[in-house]
Amino acid sequence: MNKTIFTSVFLLFFMFFAISYGQTEAKSVNDTIVKEVSPIKAADVPSESGELINRLQKINDVIPTDAKISAYANRNDSLGKIIDSLLLIDQSLDLTNQTTRYLNNRLVFWKIFSEKIKNFNSELAKDLATLDANRKRVSKSVAIWKKTNLQLKTEDSNSGLLPRVKSINTLLDSTLNTLNKKSDALLVILNSITAKGFEIQNHIKNIDNIYIEKKSQIFVQNEPSVFSLEYRNKSKTSFVEPIIRFYDTEIIQAFNYLKQNILNVVFQIILLIILMYLISLLADKLKETDFDEDSTYSKFLVKIISRRVSSSLVLAVFLSIIIFPNRQEVLKDFLMLIITMPIILLAKTIVNKPFHNYLNIFGVLIVLNIIYIIFPPDNIFYMIIMLFTAILEIYVLWKVFWYFYHSKKLESFLNGLIVFIIGINLGFSIVGLFGLFYGSTTLAELALNVPFFSAYSGFLIFFSMIILNGMISFFFDSNYANKLNVVGIYGRVIKKRILAIINISMVLIWLSAILNLLNIRREITEGISNTLTYEIVLGSASFTIGNVLLFFLVIWLSIVISKIIKALLVEDVFTKISMAKGLPHTIAIMVRYAIITVGVLLAISAVGMPLSSITVLAGAFGIGIGFGLQSIFNNIVSGFILLFERPIQIGDTIEVGSLIGTVKSIGIRASNIRTFDGADIIVPNGELVSNQVVNWTLSDQQRRIEVLAGVAYGSDPHKVKELFEKVLAEHKDILKDPAPNVYFNGLGNSSLDFRLLFWTPSFAEWLRIKSEIIFGVHDILYKEGITIPFPQMDLHLKSIDKPLEVFKKEEK
Incomplete structure (x- = not known):
């Protein structure tokens, strides 16, 4: 199919x-056909005018009011002033001297503002569309009633209707004038806010270009090295001032963002509560379930779910990507800080005890990566935190690298892969340390973030994937899901497909995050986009x-x-x-x-x-x-005939020519019939419609069965009939109505022939029932001593040849 x-x-x-x-695009010029409007008949003027007044009243009810247009204008003015002032602030700053974090925050801020402008545009466009549609209707009515007015002027008999028609025309002109004014006012507002939207888009593009350029300058010495830092300069050694600036620029913006998205915050909290409840149910269910001890996934699931609060927090933070798509960097850092301890606790449940200390250091690295962003790159505290981070990363990665390099517990391929991955991350940490010595803070941040962020995002996505897989499996095993027949039949396949989609999506999300960290995601996505949009001309x-x-x-x-x-x-x-x-x-x-x-x-x-x-x-x-295509089209049409008329249905036993079997499926082109020998026959639907088809089970499952039996000459036929009737009456699968019948069928060459006719409600079992009746006939005849004859012939000789006579005399 x-x-x-x-x-x-x-x-x-x-x-x-x-x-x-x-097809080649042949340009043709179509003449505009103006439909002539017909005037209203004089007799219909009173009723048509009443209906028109009602329509105009409805139009006035649906079009935007003057107060709404005034509110749009005020909103446009306030948005324009805010945008101008914000753009002026950004233009007064030298964005090329700002950090990539600041630029990214500005991108997020202006994208949110751009969404507001788009929503405002949508509101205005919707009202303009309403005005335009009603203006076309009113314009058509104006043409009709003006023509009616001209016609009535030529007819003296209808002069009494002229005042009414003139008042209607005046009302239409007034309504049309109002619609035009409101449409023009909204159009002015729309043009103004659209222009502001273009300004924002250009500004976003400008910031994005600067951001990309700064991210690409990883080998540029953009700050003094550790050894040439001006330690006597108070601005370079200040501790409080960067914190105050960080609070004013990022913390306050984050609070404003949360206030504007308060519903999302409430939804996030509700989601966390629901996840805690579901994970608690899953944890209780796992306690009652016997798992295969050799299953690594089962071991991980039981250990991870046992930490109910930690599992809930990790999954809730992962899903916050959907709830808060455009969020500032400080919110990302805050969420990272929240789940630092849960991730470490979950990681400790699945790794060996010797690595627990390294996990604690990993938690310290998360905190350090959040603290260093408070200070500018030319601040001494920034350098100290980054140096400490680099040393800790190199120490942990070297210890883990050395452990697996000499380990023989894992398979050689898996062990080699782990050593290779750890070695790459160790190399990034060393490069980050040299970046600090050289004065390239961009290179240092990038290189030091790769090992840390790879581990953090890997843990987050791995734990989320295990938890989601467990919750989905729990759902398909629940009583609620088992009430659905489709789950009972296709549940295993559906679950397998869903889990595969989730796992692949998780891996893609992790790869996307790593590529973004390495500043190559955009190039890859643009390359894929260019490939997909490349136009092939034939x-x-x-x-x-x-x-x-x-x-x-x-x-x-x-x-x-x-x-x-x-x-x-x-x-x-x-x-x-x-x-x-x-x-x-x-x-x-x-x-x-x-x-x-x-x-x-x-x-x-x-x-x-x-x-x-x-x-x-x-x-x-x-x-x-x-x-x-006659035959194909014929089969398709025949398929629709079979579906609508339903002369045969799935499960019916049918006979087409020499073919007899059960209908397994009815498709749009052909149907599948399974014979009693177990063969699947594909029959075009055209044959089932055009040929004679015997449907043994169309109306019901009853079938009449015939058994022929004979007894030897000399037997009492009345007694034989009674015996046969007894056999039929005692069988449980033979219907009483219609009643079974036994007929004396005739005097055969070798036997007295009887015909047994009876009905069964189980068509599928008719062969078994017929066989049992034949057994019953044989057994009762044998029991009563009645002979079942076989074909025989008596030979009477009228003359004998001479050789035979000689042979006969010799015998005597």
Whole structure:
């Protein structure tokens, strides 16, 4: 089924490509056709005028009021003043001399401001669209009523209606004038705020360029080295002043950000409480579960979940990436500080005891990496903290490197991989130390952050992945999930797919974070983007790899969603509703193909193909059907006939020609019939519609069975009939209504022939029942001493040849 769908989609894509993109764009000039408006008949003027007044009243109710437009104007003025003042502050600073942290914070700040401008733009655009739509309606009404006014002037008999028509025209002109004024006012506001939005975007681009340039200057000596620092300069040795500046610039902004996103903060707290509850349930469940002692994952899960609070905090902080997408650096640092202790506690549950001290040092490194950001790079305390951080990193990494280098507990490949990774991080730490000596703080921060952040993000994502996997497994094993039939049938497959998606996503998130730290994520994403958007031209046709992938991705998603919905409908929804036999399958199939059809249309629209080409495609299909697709189209139409009329249904036993078996599935092109020998036969739907089909179980599962039996001449036929009736009456699988019958079928050549006819409600068991009746007939005849004859013939000789006579005399 899936192969058929994918093949059809593949052909569909290239047919659309050939039709839509292969066509040359012929420019044609279309004359504008102005539709003539008809005047209102004189008899309809009273009723039409009343309806028009009601419509105008509704228009006045939906269009923005003067107070709302005034509020928009005030909001625009205040936003404009705020933006101008903020831009002036940034322009007064030399951004090239600011730290990358400061630039990143400004980027976050202006992106949030840009979102506010976009939301304001959306509000204005929505109201403008409402005004424009109503203005078109009113303009049309103005033309109609003016023409009506001119017509009435020429008719003296309708002069009494002229005052009413004139008042309507006056009302329409007034309404149209009001709509135009409000539209012009909103347009002025929209143009003003759009211009401010462009200013913000240009400023963001400018900051981003400076940020990228400073991040790329890793080998530039941007600060004095440790040995040439001016220790007598008070500004270089101040401790309090950097803290005050840090509070004024970052802490206050963070509080303002949280105030503006108070709902997100509340949601984060609620999420934490829910996670603590769910993890507590999971921990209790794990206590009652027997795990395979050789399963590493099971051991990790039990140990990690046993730390309920720590697990909840780690997962909540990980999910905060979604809740707070545009957050300042100080909030990231604050969340990092919160989960420092939980991460160390969780790590201690899965690593050997000799490494616990190193984990404690790792916690100290997290704190140091948060403290050093308070001080500027030319401050002595910055240098001291960074030097201490570098020494601690080198010490820990060297000890761990030395341990695994001489360790023989792990496999050689795994041990070598660990040594290689630790060696790379050790190299980064040493480079960071030399960066401090040289005076390149950018290089020092980058190199020293790689080992620390790799470990921190690795722990965070690893623990989150283990916890999420455990929670998903817990859900599929819960009583609630087991109530769903679809989970009982497809639960293992669904769980496996979900876990695979989560684990792959976690790895990609970790890789993205590391690439961003190394300042190469943007280059990689831009390279991928350029590859996907690169336009390939073939003659007059053009396409991009991204469009092709997007097309098939949307189709694949629609197929997956359709399968899930079909399974839910068949296994859970329809089982609880009383429906005619075969109807649930019909509805499920139609829903599935409807979803796939919508997916195809969305895929076509997503890649930029014009939907108008569907008419051309239909014509192409018509030509194809006329030449060589008659049988395929016939089978598809027959599939719809089978689905709607339901002459055969899944589970029916049917007979088509010499083929007899059970219907296993009814597809859009062909159906699957499983014979009693166990073979699966694919039968085109056209054969099931055009040929004669015997459906043994369409209305019910009853079947009449015939057994033929004979007894020897000389037997009492009345007694034989009674014996046969007794055999039929004693069998539990034979229906009493219709009643079984025994007929004296005739006087055969060798026997008295009887015919036994009876009905069974179990069609699937008819062979067994027939066999049991034949056994019963044989046994009762044997018991009563009645002979079951075999074919025999008496030979009467009228003459004998001479050789035979001689032989007969010699015998005597």
